[in-house]
Amino acid sequence: MKFTPLLATALLTLSVACSKVEPTPSAAPSATTAAADVSAAGFPEGFETGTKTAYTTGSVTLGSGSWTLNDALIGNTTADAKTGSQSVRVRNVGTVGMNFNTTTGASVVTVGHAVYGTDASSQWELWVSQNSGSSYVKVGSTITSSSATLSTASFSVNLSGSVRLQIRKISGGTNRINIDNVTVEQYGTDGGGTTPPPATGGKKFLFDGSHGELAGNADWVLDVNSGVASRYPSPAQSGITSTTAETYWTGAISAWGVALAKQGHTVEQLPAGAAISYGNTANPQDLSYYSVFVVDEPNIIFTAAEKTAILRFVQNGGGLFMISDHDISDRNNDGYDSPDIWNDLMQNNSVQANPFGFTVNLDNIVENSSNVRTGTNPILNGSQGSVTQLSFHNGATMTLNPTANSTVQGLIWRTSATQGNSLAMAASSTFGSGRVVIIGDSSPADDGTGSPGNTVYDGWNENPSHSRLHLNASLWLAKLQ
Secondary structure (H helix, E strand, O other), X not given: OOOOHHHHHHOHHHHXXXXXXXXXXXXXXXXXXXXXXXXXXXXXXOOOOOOOOOOOOEEEEOOOOEEEEEEEEEEOOOOOOOOOOXXXXXXXXXXXXXXXXXXXXXXXXXXXXXXXXXXXXXXXXEEEEOOOOOOOEEEEEEEEEOOOOOEEEEEEEEEOOOEEEEEEEOOOOOOOXXXXXXXXXXXXXXXXXXXXXXOOOOOEEEEEOOOOOOOOOOOOOOOOEOOEOXXXXXOOHHHOOOOOOHHHOOOOOHHHHHHHHHOOXXXXXXXXXXXXOOOOOOOOOOHHHOOEEEEEOOOOOOOHHHHHHHHHHHHOOOEEEEEOOOOOOOXXXXXXXXHHHHHHHHHOOOOOOOOOOEEEOOOOEEEEEOEEOOOOOOOOEEOOEEOOOEEEEEEOOEEEOOOOOOOOEEEEEOOOOOOOOOOEEEEEEEEOOEEEEEEOOOHHHOEOOOOXXXXXXXXXXXXXXXXXXXXXXXHHHOOOO
16 A cells, blocks of 8 residues: 555554564665576577468577477467467477577476467477487476466476477377477576575575665565675575574574575575666676575565566566565555555566466455465475465465466465455466465564564464475475475
8 A cells, every 4th residue: 555654654553563673774785796697598588589480390590599390380379378479389299499509508497388279288398409409318297288378397407518409299189389488597507696506406596685675673684784685695605504593694584595505505685776687687686697586575666677677587487486564564654565566566567467366455464374275286285394374463465366367376365265366365376487476474484583683573483384385485486396
C-alpha cells in the first residue's frame, strides 16, 4: 500500500513487530573487480535473431552461432510457445543442433520446451558431442513435452573442453514441439570476481542489500560491516567448514548463507548503491553472473531498468527468491512496503504483466500452518528434508492466477484455506526458462543473530521446516533439484 509519510510515521509501530533496530547508514564501497560470465559465450540462446521459414534442412545464424535445423524452422506465430517473438518449431524426428563448439565446456544445460498449439505430446532428447559433431552421446533422460506452456528441462552435462549440443525429437510423428531459451553454463565455474569458484557443481547466489534491507527495524542480509552489506561477507567464505556456526557472519539471514556455503555454493551481497542489471558486462555483479537472486523484504521500489533486468534474468534461466512482509511494513517511510514493491515489479514493467502468476495480498497474518501441498514436490520434499509447516509472525498471503501463468502453484496455505488460488503463504512458478519462489513473511528466514544492537528473533530454528523450505527452494531455483 502506498501512503503518506505522515501516515507511515503514525503506523511505524506496526512494522516494528517484525523486529530489528535501524543501523547507522553508510556509503557502499564500489565494486571494481572483473567477473567472468557463468554462461558459455553466446548463451542463453533465445532464437530471436535468425530467420528460417521452411522445415527443409538448413542452417541459420543465431546470436550464439550457426545452427542446423532439420525438419525444423523458426516459428513466430501465436501458436508457437516462446519467450519473446520467436522459438524453434520441430516436427517428425527433426533435430536442432549447433554447428560450433563452446570451448569452455558445459556443466548444466537447460532447454525450454512445449507442444506447438494444440498438438499432442512428443518426446525429445539432448545429445552432446566432444569431437566437433563426429559422434554424439545422449545426456540425461528422455523428455516428454505435453503442455502448450514452456517448461524447462535441465541436464547435468559436466564436460570440459569443446562441446556442442543437438536436440533430437524422437516421437510424436507430425505433432510439433517448440524449443526456446537454451542455456549453457561453463564447466567448473559459476561466476567470477576475486573469490575462487565454488566446488564443481556449486552455484552462485546473490543476496540483495541494495533496496533497503537494512532500513528501520530490519537486517535482511548475510553480513554487515560498518553498517554496509558489503559484496563479500567477512570473514571470507573460504573459512567455512562443516562445523562453522551461523554467527560466523552478522546478518540476520547469515544461517541461510552459511548453510549454502557448507554445500559448496558461493554467496555474495549486492551493496547499497550497486546496480541491478542483466547483460551489462561492465557491471561486476550483473545478474548474468549468478544462478539465483535472493531479495528478502525490499523497502525501496525497483526502477524501470531494474525491473526489466530482474524479469529478463528469470526469463533467461535465472532463479528469483522473493520474500515479502505484511501490509503497512514500510521501514524507511518512503511510502512503499514490500507487498507494494513486489506487486509493482509484477504489474508495472516493460516485459510482461503478472509474469509469475501471483500477487501479494495487503494483509497481515500471524499463524502457524500445517496446510502443506500434498504429493511430490522438490521444494517441500527435497534433499534438505520434508516441509510440514510454516509460521508467520506478521506476513502477507498471495493470490494465485493460473490464467496469467499456468505453472504457478501454492506450496503452503493458511490453515483455514482450501489448497487453491487464495491465501497461499508460499508459492512457486516458472517464467521463460527461469524459476521463482515467494514466501510472504521475512520471519522464517530470520536466524536470531544480527548486527550489534539490533533486536532479532530466531525463526530459522523455530521449527526444522523453515530451514528446509528455504534451502530446498534455493536449490530448486538453482536447478539442482
